[in-house]
Amino acid sequence: xxxxxxxxxxxxxxxxxxxxxxxxxxxxxxxxxxxxxxxxxxxxxxxxxxxxxxxxxxxxxxxxxxxxxxxxxxxxxxxxxxxxxxxxxxxxxxxxxxxxxxxxxxxxxxxxxxxxxxxxxxxxxxxxxxxxxxxxxxxxxxxxxxxxxxxxxxxxxxxxxxxxxxxxxxxxxxxxxxxxxxxxxxxxxxxxxxxxxxxxxxxxxxxxxxxxxxxxxxxxxxxxxxxxxxxxxxxxxxxxxxxxxxxxxxxxxxxxxxxxxxxxxxxxxxxxxxxxxxxxxxxxxxxxxxxxxxxxxxxxxxxxxxxxxxxxxxxxxxxxxxxxxxx
Amino acid sequence: xxxxxxxxxxxxxxxxxxxxxxxxxxxxxxxxxxxxxxxxxxxxxxxxxxxxxxxxxxxxxxxxxxxxxxxxxxxxxxxxxxxxxxxxxxxxxxxxxxxxxxxxxxxxxxxxxxxxxxxxxxxxxxxxxxxxxxxxxxxxxxxxxxxxxxxxxxxxxxxxxxxxxxxxxxxxxxxxxxxxxxxxxxxxxxxxxxxxxxxxxxxxxxxxxxxxxxxxxxxxxxxxxxxxxxxxxxxxxxxxxxxxxxxxxxxxxxxxxxxxxxxxxxxxxxxxxxxxxxxxxxxxxxxxxxxxxxxxxxxxxxxxxxxxxxxxxxxxxxxxxxxxxxx
Numbered sequence: 001x002x003x004x005x006x007x008x009x010x011x012x013x014x015x016x017x018x019x020x021x022x023x024x025x026x027x028x029x030x031x032x033x034x035x036x037x038x039x040x041x042x043x044x045x046x047x048x049x050x051x052x053x054x055x056x057x058x059x060x061x062x063x064x065x066x067x068x069x070x071x072x073x074x075x076x077x078x079x080x081x082x083x084x085x086x087x088x089x090x091x092x093x094x095x096x097x098x099x100x101x102x103x104x105x106x107x108x109x110x111x112x113x114x115x116x117x118x119x120x121x122x123x124x125x126x127x128x129x130x131x132x133x134x135x136x137x138x139x140x141x142x143x144x145x146x147x148x149x150x151x152x153x154x155x156x157x158x159x160x161x162x163x164x165x166x167x168x169x170x171x172x173x174x175x176x177x178x179x180x181x182x183x184x185x186x187x188x189x190x191x192x193x194x195x196x197x198x199x200x201x202x203x204x205x206x207x208x209x210x211x212x213x214x215x216x217x218x219x220x221x222x223x224x225x226x227x228x229x230x231x232x233x234x235x236x237x238x239x240x241x242x243x244x245x246x247x248x249x250x251x252x253x254x255x256x257x258x259x260x261x262x263x264x265x266x267x268x269x270x271x272x273x274x275x276x277x278x279x280x281x282x283x284x285x286x287x288x289x290x291x292x293x294x295x296x297x298x299x300x301x302x303x304x305x306x307x308x309x310x311x312x313x314x315x316x317x318x319x320x321x322x323x324x325x326x327x
Numbered sequence: 328x329x330x331x332x333x334x335x336x337x338x339x340x341x342x343x344x345x346x347x348x349x350x351x352x353x354x355x356x357x358x359x360x361x362x363x364x365x366x367x368x369x370x371x372x373x374x375x376x377x378x379x380x381x382x383x384x385x386x387x388x389x390x391x392x393x394x395x396x397x398x399x400x401x402x403x404x405x406x407x408x409x410x411x412x413x414x415x416x417x418x419x420x421x422x423x424x425x426x427x428x429x430x431x432x433x434x435x436x437x438x439x440x441x442x443x444x445x446x447x448x449x450x451x452x453x454x455x456x457x458x459x460x461x462x463x464x465x466x467x468x469x470x471x472x473x474x475x476x477x478x479x480x481x482x483x484x485x486x487x488x489x490x491x492x493x494x495x496x497x498x499x500x501x502x503x504x505x506x507x508x509x510x511x512x513x514x515x516x517x518x519x520x521x522x523x524x525x526x527x528x529x530x531x532x533x534x535x536x537x538x539x540x541x542x543x544x545x546x547x548x549x550x551x552x553x554x555x556x557x558x559x560x561x562x563x564x565x566x567x568x569x570x571x572x573x574x575x576x577x578x579x580x581x582x583x584x585x586x587x588x589x590x591x592x593x594x595x596x597x598x599x600x601x602x603x604x605x606x607x608x609x610x611x612x613x614x615x616x617x618x619x620x621x622x623x624x625x626x627x628x629x630x631x632x633x634x635x636x637x638x639x640x641x642x643x644x645x646x647x648x649x650x651x652x653x654x
Contacts, residue, residue, distance in 0.1 A: 143512075150475070150512045185470075185477045190529035190564050194553045195522035202517035222560075226521045226553030232589025233549075236615035236626040237517050262559025268595045288563035299563040 002303070004057070006175070006221055006257045006281030007065035007106075009095060011052040013044045016094060020073070023087060027079045034086035045097055052285050054105060060303050062280075068109035068140050069095055072188050074179035077147030081115040081122065088113040088126055096134045108136035109175065114145040116152065121162040131170045139167075141174040141218075143200050148183030148192050155200055156207025164213050173217035173255075176200040189287035197225025201254070205238055205246070210253045217253055219279060223269050224256035231272040247274075257281030258302045261288055263295075266305035275315045280306065329630070331384070333502070333548055333584045333608030334392035334433075336422060338379045340371045343421060347400070347414060354406045361413035372424055379612050381432060387630050389607075395436035395467050396422055399515050401506035404474030408442040408449065415440040415453055423461045435463035436502065441472040443479065448489040458497045466494075468501040468545075470527050475510030475519050482527055483534025491540050500544035500582075503527040516614035524552025528581065532565055532573070537580045544580055546606060550596050551583035558599040574601075584608030585629045588615055590622075593632035602642045607633065 015038040027033050057065060069091035076084055092110045099108045110130035112123040130136040141163070144150050153159045155176070167174055178196040179188075186192040197220045210216060220227070227234060235246060243249050256273055259281050260266050269278065281302065288299045297304055306316055342365040354360050384392060396418035403411055419437045426435045437457035439450040457463040468490070471477050480486045482503070494501055505523040506515075513519040524547045537543060547554070554561060562573060570576050584606050587593050596605065608629065615626045624631055633643055 148477070150510055152512075154512050183477055185479075185481050185526055185530070187529045187533055187564075190532065190561065191522075191526045194525050194557060194560075195518075198521050198525075198553065199512055199518045202514045203512070205517065206514055223556065226525065226556060229550065229553060229556035229592050229595060230521060230587060232587065232592060232619065232626050233521075233615055234517065235621075236588055236617055236619065237514075239617050240615065260557060260559065261563055262599070264595050264598045265556050265559060268556060268591050271591045272589070288560055288567065290563055290566050292559065292563065294562075299559050 001064065002062040002280060004062050004065040004282050004284065005219065005279040006259055006283050007053060007067045008070045008283070008286055009067060009098060010070045010285050011048045012070065012094060013040050013048055015040050015044075016090070019090065020087060023083060024079065027083050033079065033082045037090060040094075042097070042101060045094075046101055049098060049102060049106075054102065056284055057105065060282075060301055062303060064105055064107065066109055066137065067095060067098060067106040068175075069111040071140060071177050072180045074111050074140070074142065075147065076114040076142055076145035076179055077116055077149075077182050081113070081118045084115045085113040085126070092126070092130050092134065092136075095136075099135070108134060109138045109140060110134075110136050112139055112141060114142050116146040119162070120160055123163060124166045127163070127166055128170070131172055136172075138172045139174050140177040142178055143176055143196055143203075144178050147179060148181035148186045154203040154207070156203050156209045161212070164209075164216055168213055168215055171215070173219060175219040175221055177221055193222055193287070194225045197222050198227060199225075201225065201227045201234070201250070202237075204250045204254060205234060205243060206241065210250065214252075217255065219255045219257060221257045221259055221281065221283070223258060223260035223265060224273070228256065228269050228272050251277050255279050257283075258306060259283040259287075259300070260302070260305075261299040262292070263305050263308060266302065267309065270309055270311060275311070275318050278318075328391065329389040329607060331389050331392040331609050331611065332546065332606040333586055333610050334380060334394045335397045335610070335613055336394060336425060337397045337612050338375045339397065339421060340367050340375055342367050342371075343417070346417065350410060350414060351406065354410050360406065360409045364417060367421075369424070369428060372421075373428055376425060376429060376433075381429065383611055384432065387609075387628055389630060390432070392433055393436050393464065394422060394425060394433040395502075396438040398467060398504050399507045401438050401467070401469065402474065403441040403469055403472035403506055404443055404476075404509050408440070408445045411442045412440040412453070419453070419457050419461065419463075422463075426462070435461060436465045436467060437461075437463050439466055439468060441469050443473040446489070447487055450490060451493045454490070454493055455497070458499055463499075465499045466501050467504040469505055470503055470523055470530075471505050474506060475508035475513045481530040481534070483530050483536045488539070491536075491543055495540055495542055498542070500546060502546040502548055504548055520549055520614070521552045524549050525554060526552075528552065528554045528561070528577070529564075531577045531581060532561060532570060533568065537577065541579075544582065546582045546584060548584045548586055548608065548610070550585060550587035550592060551600070555583065555596050555599050578604050582606050584610075585633060586610040586614075586627070587629070587632075588626040589619070590632045590635060593629065594636065597636055597638060602638070602645050605645075
């Protein structure tokens with residue numbers, strides 16, 4: 001069983017985005033941030049999935065996708081908390097419909113109703129609704145709801161603890177995943193995503209979060225940002241900062257996905273990171289669409305890179321099939 | 328001739344830092360931001376260099392270091408423009424003394440008197456003084472003088488053009504190098520440095536800077552941040568954003584150093600990046616001090632990793648000896 005741990009509903013029906021625009025217009029006009037949601041038929045949803053994620057999943061030979069709302073449009077920095085709460089519920093409910101239509105293939109992960117300056121405890125109810133009510137197996141946690149201004153505290157700050165307590169209680173992991181950037185310095189998928197991955201890892205290295213939450217689990221996507229490439233730097237910094245070795249200090253709780261879009265990057269990832277800390281992922285249909293002219297295959301067909309690794313098949317199955325969720 | 332393109336004077340005499348503290352105290356008290364500078368003898372400077380950078384350079388078998396003030400203490404976000412101007416002159420003058428004491432071994436690169444919100448044109452005079460007056464061969468340009476808040480424009484914005492015009496006129500490169508972080512989210516050497524490298528590359532990818540300045544050259548340090556590890560992502564994003572291929576759009580003007588502190592990272596760097604775009608560097612004595620328990624050698628002894636590469640000696644000499652400065 002090959003499970004893609006990182007898929008987003010980037011192909012949602014147009015009516016869903018029309019509603020988002022109506023919501024924003026209502027917010028700006030001082031109106032209801034949760035206007036009436038349009039009727040979207042099962043056939044419409046089926047169509048957007050069958051033509052995209054499901055087709056590609058089958059073409060590429062994987063079996064299942066852990067599926068969450070589009071990350072770049074979570075946009076926690078847009079509007080206010082009420083806007084974020086309403087938008088988040090709509091997005092998660094739509095994921096639930098996909099999961100119900102394709103229960104063999106998709107498993108849900110939720111977006112959170114974060115908002116800059118709003119306590120993370122306000123996201124606990126939606127997490128609980130999605131996990132216990134909708135059967136989702138995790139969430140995408142935005143370490144920077146300000147969208148590239150990084151105005152909140154680091155993930156190791158006690159301000160986050162009420163949410164981590166709930167993650168532990170529900171026994172579900174979080175993927176650390178920022179959304180779009182409203183800072184002109186950071187291109188979303190080319191800088192902000194990768195920087196956030198690197199930043200989160202270094203926060204975990206500096207802090208003592210997993211002493212307080214030994215069973216808390218995070219997935220750092222996009223191959224762990226810059227971390228595996230600079231693994232020597234991080235091992236050295238852990239030593240300089242008098243932290244325990246990374247294997248015990250961070251890597252019992254942190255997993256990297258395989259959203260690295262070329263063979264040399266995947267080779268490096270598997271060379272330096274223990275296979276038990278690597279989860280198969282493609283971010284498909286996602287950040288980088290198109291065919292790599294050097295290979296003739298899609299950049300985000302990450303299964304090909306893993307198939308080409310000179311490692312035992314048993315390790316490849318670990319890399320593709322295991323996941324830290326409770327399924 | 329093996330030239331280390333990335334060395335900082337992290338071991339400056341204590342009196343230099345005492346002056347900095349006095350300057351900050353004077354600034355806070357509303358006094359002169361350029362108090363009298365202490366007498367520092369040639370022997371003191373010789374001693375700090377001979378016991379550190381020069382010893383290590385010889386131990387490791389390199390010949391020369393392109394040498395600049397300590398990066399983390401440039402601290403452009405501290406004080407105001409007058410503070411930054413005075414501190415910068417003191418730092419650059421100290422580098423000049425090192426170069427004069429060890430002219431066979433050290434070549435100067437200057438810090439700039441940047442300050443958040445201050446036009447970059449105010450840094451032109453110091454660049455010119457250092458290059459034409461002191462014989463320096465480049466500068467460290469901070470893409471985020473706010474120290475982790477990223478409150479200024481991207482490097483491709485026309486606001487930077489007056490400075491780029493001077494770099495082109497003087498025919499010297501800039502290393503893109505942030506300083507310390509005053510944003511609690513970003514550890515300086517573990518997150519802010521690497522994020523800035525990744526961010527700068529993506530800015531160049533998005534923009535058209537090198538159409539306007541075809542001879543402008545940047546070094547992106549720390550092995551190019553996350554970029555080589557995610558080279559497929561960047562090639563794919565260039566394609567999605569309708570930019571020319573990276574080889575012509577960015578890599579005629581951008582060079583990565585070898586400050587990557589383990590063999591797998593260096594192997595990846597040389598596998599994906601053309602050797603003509605790689606400059607030998609160690610960041611020594613720098614960000615990561617200490618011995619790698621896996622190898623028994625210092626993390627930042629990057630020459631060992633390059634010596635171990637399975638590539639022709641002629642390519643290694645390129646990687647270690649060439650540099651984009653005009654020497």
